[in-house]
Amino acid sequence: MNKFSIKTKIYFGEGSLSRLSELNYKKVMVITDPFMVKSGTIKKITEQLEKGSVEYIVFDEIVPDPPIETVVVGVNKMMEFKPEAIVALGGGSAIDAAKAIKEFALKITKTDDVYFIAIPTTSGTGSEVTSFSVITDKEKNIKYPLVSDSLLPNEAILDPELVKTVPxxxxxxxxxxxxxxxxxxxxxxxxxxxxxxxxxxxxxxxxxxxxxxxxxxxxxxxxxxxxxxxxxxxxxxxxxxxxxxxxxxxxxxxxxxxxxxxxxxxxxxxxxxxxxxxxxxxxxxxxxxxxxxxxxxxxxxxxxxxxxxxxxxxxxxxxxxxxxxxxxxxxxxxxxxxxxxxxxxxxxxxxxxxxxxxxxxxxxxxxxxxxxxxxxxxx
Structure with a gap:
């Protein structure tokens, strides 16, 4: 017997970022990279969260091929803030890092699941609907794949506005x-x-x-x-x-x-x-x-x-x-x-x-x- 299932709800098309203003969660951790903050793209996320009166923090230390050390910092931030939901904003690296941060933080604290929303800013990895994450050991030059259904985001938001400036x-x-x-x-x-x-x-x-x-x-x-x-x-x-x-x-x-x-x-x-x-x-x-x-x-x-x-x-x-x-x-x-x-x-x-x-x-x-x-x- 075979099985096929799709866990992730997908919101797509112009204006789909407005979905963030409808969230029923009051504490949200946004995980992204420094460019999203420097370019002002992060405001398109935070403005929607503010419309919904959501308390949020932004963890913006994600780099390409996210190293284990960055994931550890993110885990500590998540355990300290105790969010009800996570929003990952960026390319595959940001979404992969968010998956790992969520997975390890929940295992350490042994708490209930945290709602996970992935918002890709490139059209490439498909990480917003996959149960895979890749983390890098910089010292050994090795990439470690993580595979678990628990890594799957609950929602994906595909707004074309976020990819118009991609070179x-x-x-x-x-x-x-x-x-x-x-x-x-x-x-x-x-x-x-x-x-x-x-x-x-x-x-x-x-x-x-x-x-x-x-x-x-x-x-x-x-x-x-x-x-x-x-x-x-x-x-x-x-x-x-x-x-x-x-x-x-x-x-x-x-x-x-x-x-x-x-x-x-x-x-x-x-x-x-x-x-x-x-x-x-x-x-x-x-x-x-x-x-x-x-x-x-x-x-x-x-x-x-x-x-x-x-x-x-x-x-x-x-x-x-x-x-x-x-x-x-x-x-x-x-x-x-x-x-x-x-x-x-x-x-x-x-x-x-x-x-x-x-x-x-x-x-x-x-x-x-x-x-x-x-x-x-x-x-």
Whole structure:
């Protein structure tokens, strides 16, 4: 027997931040990063809380790839303030940190659950609807994934107003992260009819709106649709999990500190090619992953006279999208020294083999195959 469930209530569209003025909680802890405060974005949150006469504090010490030390500080702040609800504002790092802070604080105090609202300011991670959180050990250069249904936010607010000022290069990185989430969930060994529907819709929205959002950040429709695409992809991979793309990307992020979405983008065409495994197959013997990739090509109205053509079309479309958004396609193009890359390859490959995401990849990799992929994307 299988199960599919969605815990998180989703408020979306223009003006959805007004939901915060309707809360029945009187003490709220807002968890965010310094930029949200410096840019004044935090006021869009606090103004709504003030309308509802809510007492609040702002913890704004979250940094990218949140380290364990920051989580500990946040836990102490939460235990001191004793909020009835938490509002996480920011990208994946802020939401992931908030998840960890809430989880550890409640375990330490052994108190009842605290209501959790996630408000993403990028359209990429889908963290607002997932039971995953990634915390970093800076000293060891290791990322630790936390996985528990208790990490799932109770609500997500997707207001396109919050992403209009996102720079185009971040729009590109996060948009390709969405595409990676959807494609990996679609070919995952845990995929099902429900996750397929979510992934397919997300992929189509990326196809229709990512470039529009990249070229014109003030395009409200494009921003809203990419917010939806990110959330749909999050719901898909929360149930179906991911694959080797993320398994390798986590290792690269820990060792080379390249933005997660950008790393996923660099890997994506090569992982599609690896998973499809077209070498040696006849027209009647394609892998299930290859057949599914070809189906994506059909959804996107790409050339697909047969499975092989469909897979190649999908790969070419991904590369074309990268080029149109001026994205790096190798680790060296991200400004990394080739010696540093080469010295990290073995460790990255080892970590990818044991990464939780790799387990549901449609093709079981070995270390040499991962090293080959890493060598291809190095320079």
């Amino acid at each position: 185009n290069f971040i729009t590109a990185d996060t948009g390709m992260d969405v595409l990676t989430h959807s494609l990996e969930a679609y070919v995952s060994t845990k995929s099902n009819d429900f996750t397929d529907a979510l992934a397919e819709k997300s992929i189509k929205l990326v196809s229709d709106y990512l470039l529009r959002a990249y070229k014109d950040g003030n395009n409200t429709e494009a921003r809203e649709k990419m917010h939806s695409a990110s959330c749909l992809a999050g719901m898909a991979f929360n149930e179906a999990s991911l694959g080797l793309n993320h398994g390798i990307a986590h290792g690269i992020g820990g060792k080379l500190h390249i933005a997660h979405g950008r790393t996923n983008s660099i890997l994506l065409p090569h992982i599609v090619e690896y998973n499809a495994d077209l070498t040696g197959y006849t027209n009647c013997e394609y892998s299930n992953a290859a057949i599914r990739y070809a189906n994506v090509a059909k959804i996107l109205d790409l050339p697909c006279s047969n499975v092989r053509t469909g897979v190649k079309s999908l790969i070419n479309w991904i590369v074309k999208l990268q080029k149109e958004m001026n994205m790096p396609r190798t680790l060296k193009e991200c400004g990394k020294d080739i010696n540093e890359i080469n010295n990290s390859i073995d460790a990255i490959a080892e970590s990818a083999l044991v990464d939780g995401c790799t387990i549901t990849n449609p093709r079981v990799p070995n270390k040499n195959e991962i090293i080959k992929i890493l060598n291809i994307i190095s320079n």
